[in-house]
Amino acid sequence: METAITILLDGLVFSSYLFLVSVGLTIIFGVMKILNVAHGSLYAWGAYTSAYLIGVWSEAGFGDAGTFLMIAVAALVVGCVLGFVLERGLIQFMYARDEVIVVLATFATFLILEDVILLVFGVDPYFAYQPMAYLGSAELGGILRDVYSLTLIGLAAVVGIVLWVGLTQTRWGKLLAAVIHDRELSVAMGIDVTKVYVLTFMLGAVLGALGGAYVAPMVSVAPGFGVEVIVLSFAVVVIGGMGSIPGAAIGALVVGIARAIAVHKLPEVELFVVYGVMAVVLVFRPEGLFAPASARKI
């Protein structure tokens, strides 16, 4: 019983983490049909900036509660600045090109940003333990757990619900749906598609950076931080169906729980499970479990 609770909690924490890092990817793909490999860099940039800001904040002696503000600031600043620069400086020239070529272009961006991180932040790892120390730990299911990683579940739920409501209930969401469905007709109807694209990309970027910024206190932020995340979030997005937010949630849950079971029961297959699930899902449902229906154009 105790192991079951541990597995469930571990699985949920890991799922929440996966959902946070992959939801931005799926939004960008859903609206713009771009598979953004540079998402991993946004994640790494978010983590580095947040770790750095938390360090500065604590050294100034402002108290540990404010470090959470720093996480939010890091995510917003990194996401908005990098998202805007990437979309205007690179992606906007790629809309007419092959999907696969765009993937390569973002791969190139990933390589570039990866080294810019080293040039800006150096090669030494950053530790930002303060927010974690501030929240302390609690006993849950007979095991002592740190509260910080549990708050991840809440954050993922909030982000998921806000996005879901925003996309289905607001005017903005409806505009997005129109653009997704038919870009040309949206232009004809007077929707500023360029603005929609820029804002979508920035939103996706902020979410990617938020994932990194929030995870930073739980790990040591070191070079190569974004590499693993890319394929992990690809797996999540592909399993759920590219471009679907509920899909990303389901994908994150499937992968998260499966990995937690593997870690506790059969640690040898930990990584294998993630990509095994991805391969099986793709073989039977290449568009993923919850892919949004696409209109057939003739």
Add this chain to the structure above:
Amino acid sequence: METTRDWTIPGVTVGFAAVAVLGLLFLPDWLMNLTVIAFARALAVVGLMVLWRTGLVSFGHALYFGLGAYTVALLGKDDGISEVLITLPAATLVAATVGLFLGFIVRRYREIFFAMLSLAFSMVLYGILVKTEALGSTDGFNVRTPTFLGFAPEDAGTTLRAIFLVLCALCWTVAVLVHRYLQSTLGRLTTAIRDNEIRVEYLGYSVAQAIHGKYVMSAALAGLGGGILAIALGQVDPDSMVNWTVSGELVFVTILSGPGSVAAPFIGSMIYELIRTYAFEWLPHAWQLIVGVTLLSIIFFLPGGVWSLLARLRRREVE
């Protein structure tokens, strides 16, 4: 009607013969090592080029690259077989067999789904290798010094030269065979499939079978390339053989080379290896930056790759 003569086969013959002879005479060890690594990767890129001509990009050919490398390494483990005449064909065969089976699945997909599924399969192998203690998990293990037809080189320099010669011969063979293939009806279907699959079907060819064949071919070539790289480096490990970044590297070299000719991957791969080596030497913290900028510039300014540059020069000469 005036047709230009096809100079590819005489070209690669003279080219590889010249590289082999001049290499033995003049190349310093480090440059020869670099050439070996570049050509080994180029073999995999030739396969990816055939796929790319069909309109397919695989982000998972590190699967076959790694299979080839680990086959060679495993055969030689615990004083096993080190004869390249056995290990290299075995590497090719293992990769081709796996490619044959997975081909039944991947041939149904196109574009981004093809790329993603390939990625998933390669990451499955990565996931297995990283967690397998018997194969050294993330550290990998050493590969035995190769023997060539029973001839066992005494020192590292001789081994390198022997590998270099074998590789030049292999590259020549592959270049000629693949060029012949591309000139055949089946080979010419590559571009036809990319342009319009339905028309190809109406002409009476099975698109699925054609893609399957090319997929197996690219898998075999990647396996061979991986096998040679394992021998040349003397070591295999998951991160430098099977991780997704390796697949990315292969695709990068494919784009850099361009789909113009079977000779292009060898030139492109050499350029890539030189860029990487020099970037790493001058700016150790910024070599990925330089590689990334190169890739972006090629996507924007040279969509046909390095080969299109050469082709443009030649056209100007003719005029």
